[in-house]
Amino acid sequence: MGINITDEYKQIVDALEKNGYDASKYFDKRVASIIISGNRVIGLNNVPGVKLTPTQIENGVRVDMEIEEGVALPIPIHVCTGYVEKRGLQNVIFNIRIRKNAKVKFTAHCVFPQVEEFTHNAISNVIVEDGAVMEYADEHFHSDLGTINLRTITNAKVEKGGIYKNSFTLTKTRIGKLYVEMNLDLGESAIGELTSKVKGTKNDEIEIKETLNLNGERSRGIAKSTVVALDETKANIVNIAYGNAPYSYGHVECNEITKGNKVDVKTEPILKVVNDLSELTHEASIGRVNRRQLETLMAKGLTEEEATELIIKGILQ
Amino acid sequence: MLKLENISFKADNKLILKEVSMEFEEGKKYAILGVNGAGKSTLGYIIMGLEDYKPTTGRILLDNEDITNLSIYERAKRGITLVFQEPPRFEGISVGAYLTLGGKIKIDRNELEQVLETVGLNPKLYIARKVNGSLSGGERKRVELASILVLKPRYAILDEPDSGIDIMSLEMVNNVLNYIASYGGTPIIITHREEMATNVDFAYHICNGIVLNKGDAISVIEEYKKECGICNHPNAPKQNEKSKEEVRKWV
Incomplete structure (x- = not known):
């Protein structure tokens, strides 16, 4: 191996800064944070009201994250997952529970700057309790080889009156092979928003599946995917909404912008009204730049070219 | 000098413009006046060189250079630009970034604020706003007008600059025309509202794809009010028999 923790830390920070981030603000002592490299935790900081508890698992780390009832964090929690080797496997499991009426944001970075043959599996199990608010913004930075295999699955349950927003962004580097799955169960008067934005180049492969389960009366949810597919990118996007409860409202939307004769893209909105007082809508578009x-x-x-790039x-x- | 020589244009086998000739001298303000469907916007698109708007016959000359077959980009590089009647929206791009084309145009903050004020937008409120659906049609139009003031083009074609804008629009449009004229540019306003053309040096009245009249703004506006104000068929003025006959020949 030959790499020590300080080197790993530096490589992850360097990769973040290379992508335009001021990493110093994430490593401030006032910021609750966890930094994972490979199968180890190389940085951990808890602040009052936040309990981040990591456990080493096979080829990775599990982190139980709990935000205490009524806590409103002024600064987002920083979750940084890195891998600085060229080959390997990383498994990450996040079990997140936001207790009643707590309010918290997460800024998550996944940094794999030089991987060649690498698989990253991430599973997030989220519970947002009554009246709690959680936002999770996840941004990825991969190597430019396009040989990474990434699978990320999020299962989130939002209880009465809770709000949950999750965004996945991978636009600044090659993707490789990507599978994103987000499943959101919304309880009574709960609100949820799933957003993914990705840009595929060369022979990247993208598969995104977002599902809204509108289980609670007057729950509302949006699942929105934006995909830019260039060169020979393959993309398959499925946005699903189930209207299971009265007066629930769901909207799914997918916009795919294509450029290149060899792109292969597909989008499929699926709406199923189980309760006839539920309302579901969808929008989908695939095409070249307007x-x-x-x-x-x-x-x-x-x-x-310049105009396309700006758009x-x-x-x- | 920008010259249109005998421009005709057909779309779906229908003649839209017939042998239109116009001259735009640098540093003067122009209006192309006509009712809806007269071919005004088509003419603007042809001057700008939009895809699907290549003239069937005739040519466009800029300083004696034939630019008829040049692309939009090449014409823009030579100093011609166009503000669409309904400019598109752009997701994720702020007004500030839009005006500077993503930082490509170097302009100081004061000048940026000045162009926004010229089109009636408060810079503090608008510079960080996104040029997306959060802007109303009128606000979007004002941003588009501001964007060409930043460019300082030699020829600025303004297609119905007042559409979607409130009753203060005449003053704002005049501000825009004066701003362009202040650096020696040539605004060409395309409009169906005669009051929008009152501040120009020279006007063309087009109807059914032909130039019916041209001259100083006052006389052209007078004729336009007389002929088109009472016209039952918007594209065939009844009072001008000669022009009507001419129109009939090819309608």
Whole structure:
């Protein structure tokens, strides 16, 4: 192995900063944080009201995260998962429970700067209790080889009046082979939002499946995917909503922007009304960058390439 | 000098423009006046060189260079730009980033604020707003007008700049025209509202794809009010028999 913890820490920080982040703010003592490298925890900081408890498992780490009842954290919890070797397997399990009326945000970074043959499996089990609010923003940075195999599955349950927002972003580096699954169960008057934004290049493969289960009366949920597929990218996006309770409302949306003759993309919205007082809607689009948008920018002196780049950059913001 | 020589244009086998000739001298303000469906926007698209808007016959000259077959980008590089009647929205791009084309245009903060004020937008409230569906049609239009003021084009084609904008629009449009004129640029306003053309040096009235009249703004507006104000068929003015006959020949 030959790499010590300080080196690993530095490599992860460097990779974050290379992607435009001021890493120092995440490693402040006032910020609850956990830094995982490979199958070890190399940094851990708990703050009042937050309990992060890691356990080493085979090829990875499990972390039980609990936010105490009524706690409102002013600064997001930082969860950083890194892998600095070139080959290997990493399993990560996060069990997250947000107690009643607590409010918390997570900023998560997954940093795999130089992997060649690597598999990352992540499972998140989330419970947002009554009246609690949780936001989880997960951003990935991979190596440019496109040889990573990433599977991330989130199962979230939001209880009465709770709010849950989850975003997955992978737009700044190659993807490799990606499978994202988000399953969201919404209780009475609960609100949920699932968002994924990814940009595929070369021969990246993308599979995203987002499911809203509107189980509680007056629950509301949105599942939205935005995919930019360039070159020979393959993408298959499925957004599902089940209207199981009266006066629940769900919306699923998928927008795929394509560029390149060899892209292979598909989107499938699935709506199932089980309770006839539920309302479900969907929007889906696949296509090249909007012609009028291109012409508007080209009329200001941008080339077609420059205009496309600006439009895509905006879409992925 | 920007010149259109005998521009005709057909779409789906229907003649939209017939032998339109116009001249736009640098540093003057122009209006292309006409009712809905007269071919005004089509003419703007042809000057800008949009896809599917290549003239069937005729040519466009800029400083004696034939630019008829140049791309939008190449025309923009030569100083021509166009504000669409309904500019598109852009997800995720802030007004500030849009005006500078993602940082490509270097402009100081004061000037950026000045162009926003010229189109009636408070810079503090708008510079960080996104150019997406959160802006109303009128706000979006104002942002688009501000974006061309940043560019300082030689020729700015403004397609119905007041559409979707409130009653203060005339003053705002005049501010825009004056701003363009202040650095020696040439605004070309496309409009069906004669009051929008009152501040220009020269106007063209087009109807059914032909130039019916041209001259100083006051005389063209007078004729436009007389002919089109009472016209039952918006594309065939009844008062001008000669022009009507001419129109009949190819309708």
